[in-house]
Amino acid sequence: MTVQPATANLLAWLVMLPLAAAVLTMLLPLRLRAAASLVLLAPMTLLALMLGAALATHGPFVLALGGWATPLGIALQADGPAVGMTLLTVAISVPCAIHAAAYLRGHAEAEYFWALFWFLWASLNTIWMSTDIFNLYVGIELLGLAAVGLVALRGDAEALAAAMRYLLAALLGSLAYLIGVALLYGGHGSLSLAHLAQTDHAQATTAVALAAMSLGLALKTALFPLHAWLPPAHGGALTPVSALLSALVIKASFFIMLRLWFALAPPGLSTAATLLGLLGAFAVFWGGWKALRQSRLKHLVAYSTVAQIGYLFLFFPLAIGTGEAAARLAWDGTMLMLISHALAKAAMFLAAGNLILAIGSPRIADLAGIGRYRQFSLLSFGIAGVGIMGLPPSGGFGAKWLLMQSALAGGGWLWVAVLIGGGLLSAAYVFKVFRHAFIEGPKRDRFEDPPAALEITALVLALVSLMIGLAAHGPLTWLRLGTPFGVSE
Structure with a gap:
């Protein structure tokens, strides 16, 4: 559906604002980072609520970044799952940020927490709203790096070991996913989910690509028996980090799997x-x-x-x-x-x-x-x-x-x-x-x-x-x- 540019631009703002917040919190003095982050929670919440109202009023819509429509350009979409997950991210992130501000007060871990927190939020919103499988890859990579950094914040041997296991699992999952991306682009010449949904799903290339990508995403989601990295990472991280990882981060890879199966699943x-x-x-x-x-x-x-x-x-x-x-x-x-x-x-x-x-x-x-x-x-x-x-x-x-x-x-x-x-x-x-x-x-x-x-x-x-x-x-x-x-x- 066509909507006013100001409405469509909500999608871009929901990615750009947390990215800007991540940079800002790194530049500010340490004593101001938590306060600045708490202030920025208000516009992030408002943007998400405005996006929900736009979906209720206009139905699903798409923003073509730079004016180039898919499959040539990059687009962000506001459909039910994307907006729902964006609102859920606000509902989880705001209390976790307030919790973290009190939990980390006076602790050295606060130096890098806020930048990683905002990078994590920007990555999540990118994943919820992306319309092509390469942008989903970029989002899941940035998400993994931010999550690993958050796990390592405690700095002791247990946290660093858990972060390393998490990083290796994330890299292996990304490799499997990227193999699927290459197969799909070689077979269909497009990475747009909407375009791929209209292609011949009976091709062996599509089935192999979907299998590789599903394997990588199952590893990132910690599906049994690929779950060994999760308990040390979630159990050993700082408390607000554990909450964010379990509530949101592992849902991102499952969300991508749903998107892929809707678009690519062949019959039978x-x-x-x-x-x-x-x-x-x-x-x-x-x-x-x-x-x-x-x-x-x-x-x-x-x-x-x-x-x-x-x-x-x-x-x-x-x-x-x-x-x-x-x-x-x-x-x-x-x-x-x-x-x-x-x-x-x-x-x-x-x-x-x-x-x-x-x-x-x-x-x-x-x-x-x-x-x-x-x-x-x-x-x-x-x-x-x-x-x-x-x-x-x-x-x-x-x-x-x-x-x-x-x-x-x-x-x-x-x-x-x-x-x-x-x-x-x-x-x-x-x-x-x-x-x-x-x-x-x-x-x-x-x-x-x-x-x-x-x-x-x-x-x-x-x-x-x-x-x-x-x-x-x-x-x-x-x-x-x-x-x-x-x-x-």
Whole structure:
């Protein structure tokens, strides 16, 4: 749809402003970087809200940068998934930034955090709105570099080792993705997703390219059994970094995979879709079991992310070859799961970090007695856990309900069992934390008091993750715009 230039330019501003903020925060004196970043949160939020209003008013639209239309030029698009993820990025990044400003006050890590934070945000927005596979590659590369830098900020041996493993995984994933890009360009002479969607998908080149790119993106998403890099990176990073990585960064590579499969998937891919679903099922149970076995709190939450990633990959067997009704339910359930998990996991990491600050130890066993003194942190962790377990009225419950309806509509009883079994495992590791927290422990002088901003940001995210299930209809309708599951305008 054609829109006014000022409206279309919102897409460019959402990439350029965080890039400018990254440069600005590097140039400013260290004492001003956090304050400047907090001020810049307001225009970023306003731009995202204006983009959402434009989508609701005009429907999906495209901005051709420099006036060159695709496939010759670079374009940014505002469809349902792009705008939805842009708004989700704001909803996660703003509380994490406020949390980080208090968490890093007086710490050396703050020197580079803010520039990397803004580069990360610019990369995410680039990925959400890109319309060709090479720009998606550029976005995912910049995202990986920013994420690795954030993981390494702590500077100790554990953080540096985790960052190196993350970097190697990111580079291998990028190599596989780039091989697919080269094959597609050699076979079709275009990198535009819209143009590639109109080409002959039955070509062997297309299938091989899609397989290579999917493998690379599965590694970046930490799909079982390619997940070994994730728990050390997410569990060992600074708390606000862990929240950003788990809530947003791993979703970016999954988002690209969805874009690619919509545009490139040849007919008869049910076997490949089932394979992805089975890997997702293994992830649900392996990640849940490993989370239950962890002795360190943030590593428990990190392995929970491995498990929750598995639910996203159930989309492929539920949506491919199962009929229109089942596919739409699978899309709605997957997108709601993505949003709910992002909010709940960000809250859970922030709450876990608050508990670790209070007890001065990362060990779950050392939580004994904290139930009397850090009620808000435990409340935030518990509310987030409701979403992770999939209990009503959380978004996690709505997502699992939709996925279960899709599975039943397509006769996929195996996927129903995965959804139920995964929920039980989630309950086990969430209640493990509370079992230790309410054991009678030492007296009050053992615990520290984290700043109020740390408690509030975790609680706000947890409450939003709980309430999103009650207001999911409107967002899900928007998220279908511009996809095979909804109207195009």
